[in-house]
Amino acid sequence: MWSKRSRFFIILALSVAFTVDLLFHILPQLYQRSIRSQCTCDEPSRQSAAPRSWGSSHQAGGRSGAAQTQILSQDSGPFKLRKLFSHPFYQTQRTPSDQLLRRKDAVKYYSYKAKRNNRQRKKAQEENITAPYYSSRVYLNSNWLKFQLAIDRDALYPRSDPLIDRLVEDLAGLGITEADHTADEKALNGKCDCKKVVKPSGIQLKILLKFQNFGKATFKPMKQKREEETPEDVFYFVDIQRHNAEIAAFHLDRILDFRRVPPVAGRRLNVSKEIRDLTRNEDLKSTFFVSPANNVCFFARCPYMCKTEYAVCGNPDLLEGSISAFLPDLYLAPREFIPHPWKRSYTFAEREEWETNPRYCEKIKHTPPYDRGTRLLDIIDMAIFDFLTGNMDRHHYEVFARFAKDGHIIHFDNARGFGKHSHDELSILAPLAQCCRVKKSTLFRLQLLTQEDYRLSDMMRESLLGDRLAPVVTEPHLLALDRRLRVILDTVQKCVRKHGQEDVIENDMGHVFDGVNLNSTSTSR
Numbered sequence: 119m120w121s122k123r124s125r126f127f128i129i130l131a132l133s134v135a136f137t138v139d140l141l142f143h144i145l146p147q148l149y150q151r152s153i154r155s156q157c158t159c160d161e162p163s164r165q166s167a168a169p170r171s172w173g174s175s176h177q178a179g180g181r182s183g184a185a186q187t188q189i190l191s192q193d194s195g196p197f198k199l200r201k202l203f204s205h206p207f208y209q210t211q212r213t214p215s216d217q218l219l220r221r222k223d224a225v226k227y228y229s230y231k232a233k234r235n236n237r238q239r240k241k242a243q244e245e246n247i248t249a250p251y252y253s254s255r256v257y258l259n260s261n262w263l264k265f266q267l268a269i270d271r272d273a274l275y276p277r278s279d280p281l282i283d284r285l286v287e288d289l290a291g292l293g294i295t296e297a298d299h300t301a302d303e304k305a306l307n308g309k310c311d312c313k314k315v316v317k318p319s320g321i322q323l324k325i326l327l328k329f330q331n332f333g334k335a336t337f338k339p340m341k342q343k344r345e346e347e348t349p350e351d352v353f354y355f356v357d358i359q360r361h362n363a364e365i366a367a368f369h370l371d372r373i374l375d376f377r378r379v380p381p382v383a384g385r386r387l388n389v390s391k392e393i394r395d396l397t398r399n400e401d402l403k404s405t406f407f408v409s410p411a412n413n414v415c416f417f418a419r420c421p422y423m424c425k426t427e428y429a430v431c432g433n434p435d436l437l438e439g440s441i442s443a444f445l446p447d448l449y450l451a452p453r454e455f456i457p458h459p460w461k462r463s464y465t466f467a468e469r470e471e472w473e474t475n476p477r478y479c480e481k482i483k484h485t486p487p488y489d490r491g492t493r494l495l496d497i498i499d500m501a502i503f504d505f506l507t508g509n510m511d512r513h514h515y516e517v518f519a520r521f522a523k524d525g526h527i528i529h530f531d532n533a534r535g536f537g538k539h540s541h542d543e544l545s546i547l548a549p550l551a552q553c554c555r556v557k558k559s560t561l562f563r564l565q566l567l568t569q570e571d572y573r574l575s576d577m578m579r580e581s582l583l584g585d586r587l588a589p590v591v592t593e594p595h596l597l598a599l600d601r602r603l604r605v606i607l608d609t610v611q612k613c614v615r616k617h618g619q620e621d622v623i624e625n626d627m628g629h630v631f632d633g634v635n636l637n638s639t640s641t642s643r
């Protein structure tokens with residue numbers, strides 16, 4: 119058998135092997151496990167983990183502290199939301215609607231643009247910029263194109279389609295290939311050849327992002343922390359834009375079943391690597407600087423009011439913001455830009471007619487495009503939506519030109535909502551209060567959202583947990599939604615008392631819910 123000496127060496131070798139295993143495998147694993155059990159796990163890196171979206175897989179990941187704890191405590195995702203979306207009020211079928219785009223035209227147009235981009239790539243490489251190559255394989259099957267192709271006369275996206283959740287995941291996680299000023303900022307600098315210039319965008323800073331799959335989006339950076347309320351003396355037209363309001367508005371619009379806000383996701387960008395290094399726009403590049411606190415900052419270059427005081431800064435590079443999916447290019451789907459009939463005066467002293475004339479709605483009712491179809495009712499839906507968020511900045515609205523008077527309104531630009539949770543701005547409800555009209559479908563859903571099992575604040579809380587920047591808004595803002603919902607329903611009730619149900623409630627649901635007693639879903643709780 120083995121000598122004493124070789125037995126000694128075998129034991130020694132085994133002890134060394136065990137010690138190595140203990141030191142380098144067992145202990146680190148135990149340590150990791152103990153950390154994981156306590157950690158509030160910060161968001162993992164951008165590309166490695168797309169945010170968990172409610173429509174797809176339901177494991178918790180990519181969440182920060184409080185939000186993650188909350189998700190883990192609810193076994194498998196958004197019970198309440200799923201229950202809401204399967205309620206009969208959310209199942210009504212409309213007749214198949216007109217699509218906005220013809221697939222053939224869209225594919226031809228984007229293929230042309232991809233080819234043009236590929237040609238520019240060559241030039242860019244000569245300038246030492248790495249530009250991406252777009253093959254049709256990259257974009258023909260992508261969620262942004264599917265989203266654009268699904269837009270129809272009734273809404274920007276279909277109900278309960280997992281496509282939207284996948285698109286939101288893309289917005290929050292896909293690799294960015296290029297950054298630029300948005301078209302309206304280019305127009306201000308005289309560099310836009312676009313036929314349809316929208317309007318000056320003042321001090322608001324937005325960035326156009328292009329993704330690796332040829333999709334596009336607008337990024338609005340964080341300017342105000344979630345916890346800050348807009349000070350009382352600030353006028354609505356100089357109020358700051360809030361990225362979290364853009365995100366929350368998308369979720370609210372979906373919960374109300376309007377589906378008129380383009381999909382939005384929250385995301386933290388590395389402003390050096392994902393904006394400065396990826397832009398070929400020298401103007402944009404030149405607005406970057408390092409702050410005294412060593413943070414990377416940049417600002418909007420525009421003809422008035424844009425100085426470094428209005429800059430946004432990363433920490434030191436990371437900056438959170440909202441990313442909104444692009445609607446089809448204006449070449450494919452031109453939009454009309456229409457002044458809002460209840461727009462506010464954008465001066466300190468002047469008043470608009472709707473503020474002084476109690477019969478203003480009568481006049482509007484007889485003015486095209488409000489004299490037929492659902493446009494006026496859509497404006498009232500938008501007033502309800504804006505009252506809930508507290509957004510007073512609705513000066514214009516946009517519709518797809520192709521649908522003319524029959525198309526839905528697009529709820530663009532919701533960044534001035536969620537400013538004050540402690541104040542309900544009743545004047546936003548003027549279209550409803552003055553016209554005393556509301557769609558039955560809207561009213562039914564609003565009433566449903568006051569019920570214990572479907573409470574609006576609970577729906578919003580749950581829905582927003584799906585965003586990477588959760589919690590997107592603070593608790594008082596969520597509770598304000600319930601309070602404001604009651605104000606809306608009280609306004610409708612007053613109208614019904616004055617004019618009768620027939621005159622106030624527009625039956626857009628056919629006879630399916632004829633048996634439902636509006637009072638059985640009453641506002642009082």
Ligand SMILES: Nc1ncnc2c1ncn2[C@@H]1O[C@H](COP(=O)(O)OP(=O)(O)OP(=O)(O)O)[C@@H](O)[C@H]1O
Nearest residue numbers: 316317318319320322336380442443444445530531
């Ligand atoms: N997701 C999008 N897809 C396509 N176009 C968009 C999108 N978001 C914004 N736009 C266009 O850009 C315009 C300005 O956007 P938005 O109002 O959100 O920015 P803003 O900085 O608040 O501008 P403003 O100060 O003019 O209100 C919109 O009216 C719309 O025409």
Ligand SMILES: [Mn+2]
Nearest residue numbers: 322511531533
């Ligand atoms: Mn705006």
